[in-house]
Amino acid sequence: MNTLLLVYLALFFGGGIGFWIVREVMMMQAGTKLSAGDKIQRTMWSRTGLKWGEMSRMWGVHRQFFPQSSLRFWYKALWVFTILWMFFGLSLLRH
Numbered sequence: 001m002n003t004l005l006l007v008y009l010a011l012f013f014g015g016g017i018g019f020w021i022v023r024e025v026m027m028m029q030a031g032t033k034l035s036a037g038d039k040i041q042r043t044m045w046s047r048t049g050l051k052w053g054e055m056s057r058m059w060g061v062h063r064q065f066f067p068q069s070s071l072r073f074w075y076k077a078l079w080v081f082t083i084l085w086m087f088f089g090l091s092l093l094r095h
Contacts, residue, residue: 004092004093005093007092008085008089008090008092008093011085011089012082012085012086012089015078015081015082015085016082018074018078018082019074019075019078019079019082022071022074022075022078023075025071026058026059026062026069026071026072026075027040027058029062029065029066029069029071030058030061030062030065030066033061033065034061040054040057040058041054059072
């Protein structure tokens with residue numbers, strides 16, 4: 001039981017860290033294309049760690065300047081994986 005719990009937690013936190021890393025790489029790439037005054041603003045008081053509207057602005061800048069990048073796919077995929085694992089991975093712990 002303890003081993004399954006550790007596997008569950010490792011995959012859950014791994015997914016969370018994964019989409020955080022992908023978001024940071026996307027922000028760095030988008031930041032290279034923005035001027036100093038237009039940089040994406042961060043804050044510690046929101047769910048995403050960005051000021052209001054900055055996530056969608058970063059997403060648009062990244063899509064505009066890096067249209068072939070697979071980072072946007074991996075960001076969405078990691079969110080879906082983590083949420084599904086959070087709910088359906090618990091069934092492993094019941095058995």
